[in-house]
Amino acid sequence: MDELIEMPxxxxxxxxxxxxxxxxxxxxxxxxxxxxxxxxTECPEFGVVLIERGQEVGGGEQRFSHxxxxxxxxxxxxxxxxxxxxxxxxxxxxxxxxxxxxFPRAVVRVLPLLLWEEVCEPRRExxxxxxxxxLQRASRLDEHLWPSTIDLDDNxxxxxxxxxxxxxxxxxxxVRLLGARSVRDLLDSIFVAVTDVxxxxxxxxx
Numbered sequence: 001m002d003e004l005i006e007m008p009x010x011x012x013x014x015x016x017x018x019x020x021x022x023x024x025x026x027x028x029x030x031x032x033x034x035x036x037x038x039x040x041t042e043c044p045e046f047g048v049v050l051i052e053r054g055q056e057v058g059g060g061e062q063r064f065s066h067x068x069x070x071x072x073x074x075x076x077x078x079x080x081x082x083x084x085x086x087x088x089x090x091x092x093x094x095x096x097x098x099x100x101x102x103f104p105r106a107v108v109r110v111l112p113l114l115l116w117e118e119v120c121e122p123r124r125e126x127x128x129x130x131x132x133x134x135l136q137r138a139s140r141l142d143e144h145l146w147p148s149t150i151d152l153d154d155n156x157x158x159x160x161x162x163x164x165x166x167x168x169x170x171x172x173x174x175v176r177l178l179g180a181r182s183v184r185d186l187l188d189s190i191f192v193a194v195t196d197v198x199x200x201x202x203x204x205x206x
Contacts, residue, residue, distance in 0.1 A: 004095055007069070008034045008046040009104040015174035016048040016068040018088045019158035020165035027081035034103040035075070035082060044072040047092055047108055050175045065094045066178040069110075088161070091178050114183050116156040123187045124160060128152075130191060131167045134198045138168040141204075160186055169193045 010031060016022045026035060038044040049067035070086035077083075091111040098105040135148040146166035152159045164177050164186065173193040180186035 004107050004109055006098070006105060007092070007108050008038065009049060009063075009067075009097075009106045010034070010046050010070070011049050011051045011063045011104060013051055013171070015050050015171050015178070016070055016086070016088045017165040017174070017178070018068060018091060018161045019153055019155075020088045020162060021073075022048070022070065022086050022088070024084040024086065025081050026084055030100070030103040032082065035084070037103075038072065039075065045069050045089065046072075047094075047106065048086075048088075049094065050171055063094070063097075064175050066175060067092050067094065067108075068178065088165075114157050114160075114180065114186060117183055120183050120187060123184065123191075124156070124163075127160075127187050127191045127194075128163055130194050130198065131163050134194050134201070135166065135168055137201050138197065141201075142168070157183065160190075164190050167194050168197055 010024070012024075014022070026032060034046065038046060046069075047067050048070045050064045052062045052064050068091055069089040071089050072084060072086055074085040075082060090113070092108040093111055094106050095109055096107040098107065132148045135145055139145045139148065145168050150166060152162045152166075160183060164174070167190055169190075173189075177186060177189050177193075180189060
């Protein structure tokens, strides 16, 4: 039987992938309370899930069922808020949402780590080439994208999750990737999503 754990949660308007960094600006009292509780522990971690409907501020939002564990790396106080840097760890599936007081919490199931298969190397190379080429094209229209020449992790599974993280795709495509059952499944899903973006760029360029 899968182990279930209770975890503080931070619903966001963006997706966090394993092995990817994320910067947060925390100012709501409920999340300040969450930070206070976490920073007194040896392993300050919380779950990040994408908001399906609603807004980040104020509560009452609907949330997707797949997310990622975020490990706190840096915390810096500023006037009226706290800047937090986290990195993505394990993938999680929400089993049950608990009361949001004093901050959002959920019972979650940690999903198995994806295992690297050497047979997937050609597909990884093909997918990475597509992602980097599409990033280069899309960056002419959106300056907030990741640079197409960015270095990625040497660990092959982390490398692929980072490919997912830098790919110029929308949050709905991103959250689907979190449900991947294998490295091959993840690579195929990234390739399909980025191909759709590349075709859209073709249409826009005439």
